[in-house]
Amino acid sequence: MGDEFVQLSLTPLAIGVLAAVACALPGNFLILRRQALIGDAISHVVLPGIVVAFLITGKISTWPMMLGAAGASIVAVVLIEMIKRLGRIEPGAAMGVTFTSLFAAGVFLLEQSDTSSVHLDVEHALYGNLESLIWLSADGWGSLLDPQALADLPPELFRMTVVTLLIAVLTALFWRPLKLSTFDEGFASTLGIPTATLSFGLVGAAAIAAVAAFDAVGSIIVIAMFICPPAAARLMTNRLEAQVAWSIAFAAVSAVLGYVIAGYGPLWLGGTDAVSAAGMIATVSGMILGLTCLFAPHRSRIGVPPGSEQS
Amino acid sequence: MPVAVQLASRDGRAVHPAASADDPLAVQGLTVSYGEKPALFSIDATVPPGRMAAIIGPNGAGKSTLLKAVLGIVPALSGTVTVFGVPLAKSRHRITYVPQRASVDWDFPTRVIDVVLMGLYRELGLLHLVRRHHREKALACLDRVGMADFAGRQIGQLSGGQQQRVFLARALAQNADLYLLDEPFAGVDAATEKAIIDVLKSLKAEKRTVVCVHHDLATVADYFDHVLLINVRKIAEGPVATTFTADNLQAAYGGRLATAHIDQLKLPVI
Numbered sequence: 135m136g137d138e139f140v141q142l143s144l145t146p147l148a149i150g151v152l153a154a155v156a157c158a159l160p161g162n163f164l165i166l167r168r169q170a171l172i173g174d175a176i177s178h179v180v181l182p183g184i185v186v187a188f189l190i191t192g193k194i195s196t197w198p199m200m201l202g203a204a205g206a207s208i209v210a211v212v213l214i215e216m217i218k219r220l221g222r223i224e225p226g227a228a229m230g231v232t233f234t235s236l237f238a239a240g241v242f243l244l245e246q247s248d249t250s251s252v253h254l255d256v257e258h259a260l261y262g263n264l265e266s267l268i269w270l271s272a273d274g275w276g277s278l279l280d281p282q283a284l285a286d287l288p289p290e291l292f293r294m295t296v297v298t299l300l301i302a303v304l305t306a307l308f309w310r311p312l313k314l315s316t317f318d319e320g321f322a323s324t325l326g327i328p329t330a331t332l333s334f335g336l337v338g339a340a341a342i343a344a345v346a347a348f349d350a351v352g353s354i355i356v357i358a359m360f361i362c363p364p365a366a367a368r369l370m371t372n373r374l375e376a377q378v379a380w381s382i383a384f385a386a387v388s389a390v391l392g393y394v395i396a397g398y399g400p401l402w403l404g405g406t407d408a409v410s411a412a413g414m415i416a417t418v419s420g421m422i423l424g425l426t427c428l429f430a431p432h433r434s435r436i437g438v439p440p441g442s443e444q445s
Numbered sequence: 446m447p448v449a450v451q452l453a454s455r456d457g458r459a460v461h462p463a464a465s466a467d468d469p470l471a472v473q474g475l476t477v478s479y480g481e482k483p484a485l486f487s488i489d490a491t492v493p494p495g496r497m498a499a500i501i502g503p504n505g506a507g508k509s510t511l512l513k514a515v516l517g518i519v520p521a522l523s524g525t526v527t528v529f530g531v532p533l534a535k536s537r538h539r540i541t542y543v544p545q546r547a548s549v550d551w552d553f554p555t556r557v558i559d560v561v562l563m564g565l566y567r568e569l570g571l572l573h574l575v576r577r578h579h580r581e582k583a584l585a586c587l588d589r590v591g592m593a594d595f596a597g598r599q600i601g602q603l604s605g606g607q608q609q610r611v612f613l614a615r616a617l618a619q620n621a622d623l624y625l626l627d628e629p630f631a632g633v634d635a636a637t638e639k640a641i642i643d644v645l646k647s648l649k650a651e652k653r654t655v656v657c658v659h660h661d662l663a664t665v666a667d668y669f670d671h672v673l674l675i676n677v678r679k680i681a682e683g684p685v686a687t688t689f690t691a692d693n694l695q696a697a698y699g700g701r702l703a704t705a706h707i708d709q710l711k712l713p714v715i
Contacts (some may be wrong), residue, residue: 166553242699310573314563318549321615324542325566326534370600374554 137274138146143397145269145287149294150355150393150415153347154385156298157359160340162378166316167362171226172214172337173360173389175233176344177353179210182240189247196289200345207341211237211334234419261353263410264393267291290350297346301339305378308332351412358416360383366423369430461647464528468530469494469623469654470515471486475524477507477514484510486678488524495652497645499659499685503698506676508658509545514661519680528623533658538567545610545628551601551608558596559600560611564618586617591640613641624648626657630664642668664708665689 157173164170183206187198210232217228267288269277279281305312315322316327323329340360347356367380392415397408468514470492475487485507492498500508513519516524528536541564551714561583562575570576587593590610595603603611609629614641616624631639645655645668659665665672665685674680681688682698694710 166550202460310566311553312496314566317553317555317560318563320513320516320544320548321542321563323518324516324537324540326537327566368554372554372601373556377554 137272140269140275140277141272142268143393144265144272145291145394146264146411149288149291149350150264150389151289151353151386152294152298153343153351154311154359154363154389154419154439155382156294156301156343157347157356158363158381158385159301159378160336160343161360162364162367162374163336164340164360165314165334166366167336167376169225169337170361170365171229172211172356173340173344175210175214175229176207176337176341177348177356177360178233178237179206179240180345180353182206182236182243182346183209185240185243185247186195189243196349197294198223200349203345203348204341206236207345211337211341215388216414225262237319258352260352260354261410261412262348262350262355264351264355264415265408267399274410293346294350297342301343304335304339312336351415354416355412357441358419359388361386361420362416362423366419366426366430369426369432372432373434388422389415392416394415450561467494468492469528469688471527471530472511472515473525475514475526476522477510477519478522479510479519483522483677485514485675488675490673490679490682492654492656492671492673493650494654496654496671497649497669498654498656498673499665499669500656500673500675501659501662501665501697502675502680506697509673511628512542512627512656512658514533516540516625519550532673538619539622541616541619541624543616543624543626543629545631546605546608546612548627549617551603553600555591555597555600557587557598557600557603557611558583559598561614561618564615567619583614583618586614587611589617590614591643602633606633609633609637613644617714622653624653626655626656629659630657630659630661657686662694666710 160171161173161282164172175360177395180203183202184199185357187202190202191198213232213236214225214228221228267290269283270288271277271283271286273283275399301412311322311327311332313334314325314388317325319329319364321369344356346361347359364377364386366384367377370380371377393411395418396411400406400408401412468491470490472490475485475488476483488507488511490511495618500511502508510519514521514524515528515533517526526533528540533540558580562579564586565575565579565582566573568579584593584596587596590613591616592607592610595607595611600608600611613626613629616626626645629641629645633641645657648655659667659669666689670685671683672685673682674688674693674697676697676699683695
């Protein structure tokens with residue numbers, strides 16, 4: 135754990151953990167509201183948003199791409215609502231139709247446009263480039279105190295830190311109304327809680343997390359982090375407070391273990407090349423979910439049908 | 446004013462007296478639609494203070510929808526709702542709602558006491574901090590429905606009747622003057638039914654007003670003193686003694702209620 139670690143692994147690890155936590159936090163509520171797919175949807179529709187932003191501006195720069203991604207998320211949320219209402223179909227189907235179509239449109243645009251000269255391709259969109267987010271000017275732990283070296287930190291780290299903090303603060307601030315309206319939306323609205331605004335805000339926070347994480351680590355890890363850590367955490371406890379804490383822990387463990395295994399695992403097995411860190415982080419989070427399904431204290435709920443809806 | 450209500454209901458016309466400011470609940474011309482067909486059409490109704498009122502009608506009559514529209518949970522196409530003479534937005538602190546038990550996911554990761562504390566949400570202040578006196582108040586409400594021993598349980602471990610009592614305790618915590626309950630006796634055991642009706646009667650003794658969507662016609666005369674019969678439109682409203690009649694029931698339920706069944710009901714003798 136020396137100088138090389140600080141230079142090559144510290145920042146990707148930190149970004150991975152922050153991205154995982156930023157997605158896992160809203161994921162807890164999305165899963166309890168049976169809206170887990172919305173994270174999936176948002177993480178897919180950022181691709182066409184980014185491609186369109188690139189086609190308009192002609193260069194890879196952060197802000198236009200973030201705006202494009204955010205715009206695409208809004209388009210997707212509106213489309214989902216429209217299909218749900220006009221087509222009178224269930225939300226899951228509306229989400230499925232919307233995000234697959236938009237993602238396909240993104241891939242199509244990408245293939246048809248001249249993006250060969252820049253680092254923008256489907257693979258980048260799916261897996262991100264966590265391994266390349268290194269801190270070149272660092273030469274050891276001492277660099278953490280060196281202003282010159284700190285100025286050279288990857289900008290993704292700064293963005294991801296701000297977004298994760300923002301989401302953590304929002305979650306803490308709106309904890310009670312969010313919990314109340316997730317459990318019993320009708321009752322919450324009789325207390326004067328603006329449930330529709332809160333619901334939209336939750337999806338908005340998920341979109342911010344997805345866009346920021348997508349930019350840093352790609353869409354695979356985003357999809358996995360919205361669902362796997364909260365789902366595994368639910369099986370560990372029967373209290374929402376503890377569930378959120380578990381989900382943060384699982385997200386962080388997935389990010390660290392996944393990054394380390396991706397970097398060193400193949401070497402331990404006698405191979406020569408590392409594998410995708412984002413892919414391995416998603417894999418580890420899935421394995422944690424698998425283990426909790428088998429061994430967690432409150433796993434008996436699996437297979438219990440959801441309460442039947444009555445009007 | 447109750448006299449006027451009786452007159453209006455006796456001849457079955459949709460004439461409705463102007464609501465007085467004392468009335469816990471007054472609804473005028475309320476129409477709600479989920480699709481093209483209205484779920485409720487031009488409902489006028491008044492619940493006088495201190496009553497135990499039942500909303501009855503066949504399945505799909507719009508009973509639950511009426512409560513939800515009164516509370517603003519579903520939007521109304523037209524009509525006005527006044528609670529204690531003022532619009533709902535100004536009287537939220539005086540009204541509480543017990544939804545149908547099956548309307549929430551009881552697998553939600555929370556404990557019994559946390560559900561009751563939700564009723565104290567408006568008292569928690571800006572940071573929503575739960576203090577000791579909040580906790581004690583919640584426990585007292587649980588005690589009132591006979592569930593104090595279950596405070597620390599996960600809600601998924603409760604039986605249907607226990608879930609219903611926890612919902613009632615949450616409403617009690619709000620210390621409201623008007624209680625709207627959606628089928629509080631549906632699918633509960635006899636002990637729970639007794640516990641709930643005892644609490645509701647004690648609320649009435651405290652001069653509070655209770656309105657229940659109710660489906661068991663056999664207990665209407667025992668439990669309630671005011672009744673609102675609807676089937677999308679209003680059929681009749683007024684005191685049980687004059688309104689809960691075979692004619693009105695036949696009008697509300699149509700052929701769905703056999704005459705033999707009506708004969709078995711403890712209908713008031715006029």
